[in-house]
Amino acid sequence: MNNLAYDSESELEATVTDGEMAQLNALRPIPRISIQAFCETESVAKPIERAGDDRRMAKAHLKVHMGGLEAALEYYGAAPTPNLIILESRNEPKELLESLQRLADVCDPTTKVIIIGHYNDVWLYRELVRAGVSEYVVAPVSLADVVAIISQIFVDPDAEPLGKSIAFVGAKGGVGSSTIAHNVGWMMSTTFSSEVVVADLDLPFGTANINFDQDPAQGMAEAVFSPERIDEVYLDRLLAQCSEHLSLLAAPSTLDRAYDFDTDAFAQVIDIAQRSAPLLILDVPHVWNGWTRKTLIQADEIVITASPELANLRNTKNLVDTLKKLRPNDKSPYLIINQAGVPKRPEISAEDFAEPLDLTPLVTIPFEAQLFGNAANNGRMLGEMDAQHAIVKSISEIAHVLTGRSEIKTKSKSGLAGMLAKLKTRK
Structure with missing residues (x-):
């Protein structure tokens, strides 16, 4: 009719009627x-x-x-x-x-x-x-x-969580996993006008507050240490608004206490955060314990960042093999090769790095000290410093793949004879 x-x-x-008021x-x-x-x-x-x-x-x-x-x-x-x-x-x-x-x-x-x-x-x-x-x-x-x-x-309580959780972890300390995680989250929020929450899980040494030029009074520590209080309303109070579509659950980045956590310490916070926004970026520190292991197991997607040298290859191989066993019904992690082309450093080519992992790198990001350094020192994202830079376009490509808007570009493999044997002899 x-x-x-x-x-x-x-x-x-x-005006709203009494019936509508009750409904609301x-x-x-x-x-x-x-x-x-x-x-x-x-x-x-x-x-x-x-x-x-x-x-x-x-x-x-x-x-x-x-x-x-x-x-x-x-x-x-x-x-x-x-x-x-x-x-x-x-x-x-x-x-x-x-x-x-x-x-x-x-x-x-x-x-x-x-x-x-x-x-x-x-x-x-x-x-x-x-x-x-x-x-x-x-x-x-x-x-x-x-x-x-x-x-x-x-808001259906029986429905699956609204948000997709994407965990970023470095194969080794200092490979730039956090920086890439923060920039990908920012790129998703600006390019797609999608609501993004970035959660910095590295409570003693997290850098998200610096990278986003934020100094919130509360953040991840309050959420983790007060599990009885955590719900959508309390979480909303802890989030720092970085831009129109991006919120930050910041780490305190202080050493005034020991950060020892149970295996399930972050599970409830992550679950609530996933119900609060469509995209949740988890900046996971480079440590291996009960709670980081569980966080990676339960994430919807995993992104491993590595630099192209031998220790990174060994660690990435261990991570990939372990995660395949722990997540047998999920696809393999994504691989990002970062800091490629450091002057005078002997490196493994991207193709040779990826072959024993049976992965195609999502992108290979060159070493660019000036761009990354200026962005970090100014509390700005790479896209804010130089939107046309090739590295910014690589960050955009990562954001498109992780949100399902494009697919990873595959490349033909090259040989890497004896590399795995070499790794085994150096353990």
Whole structure:
């Protein structure tokens, strides 16, 4: 049945009813997600805009556009899609289904879609769900309807965690794993306008606060040492806002206490953080103990950073082999070769480094002391220092692969006779 739009501006500005208030009060806060709505009528655009001002939507980034499907297609032809698209359409059922195919062609696979239509049609609802649409709602909608629908998708307590956790770990100390982790997180947040949380797990010596030029009074230590208090509200208080779409759970970087942790010490913090943002970057220190082992086992993706020399190759080989045993149903870790081409240092070529690991390097990043040094000394990201630099483009490539927006480029292998035997003799 075709539903009629609101007839007057007074109806658009109507206050929340008691029933809507009760509906809103029963909802948990919406996590850090990016939402864009494309509407055809003011009667739908207004309640969505008002929903963006509700306290439960405080962490979400919502933008409302007019123009419906055609405006969305034009917009996403040159921009990444957000975590959620809300699309109003007055098209008839069959026409709506056909037109949505064009939207699917420009949408990232992880983007969820809510359709607000004007036909109360069970067949249409079933076909839309079958096509991958998260929800179909018949107009008119209220502020409470909008928040409730988003909540059903992203705050379901029985659903899988919203966020994808990506653990970065160095094969050896000083190979730049933390720097790459921070820059990849920043690149994801700026390039894709996606909400990212960077968690620095190196409590005594973490560098995220320096790299992001932040000095928060609270952070990871409070979360880990107060497990009975940790929930989404408490975690939100501990996060430092680095940019519009990037938050930091900083390490204290002090030595005023011993940081001895149980195996499960970080598990609850990581779980809560994953439910708060679509992307969680875990900066894991180069140590091997119960909690780092468990963190790597449970991460959705693992990125190993290594420099091209023998000790790094041995350590990377040990890490890759161990993680394959601990994660038999997961794909192999990603490999980044960093600091390649240090003057006068004997090095292993990227191809020879990767062959015994049976991995293709995600990227090989050359040694560039000036770019990295200037960025670190100024508390800036590499992309802020020189957006056109080749290394920044490599960081962007990493971000695209880790978010599923592109695939790793494979290269042909070269021989490495006797290297594994050499490693064994040097142990």
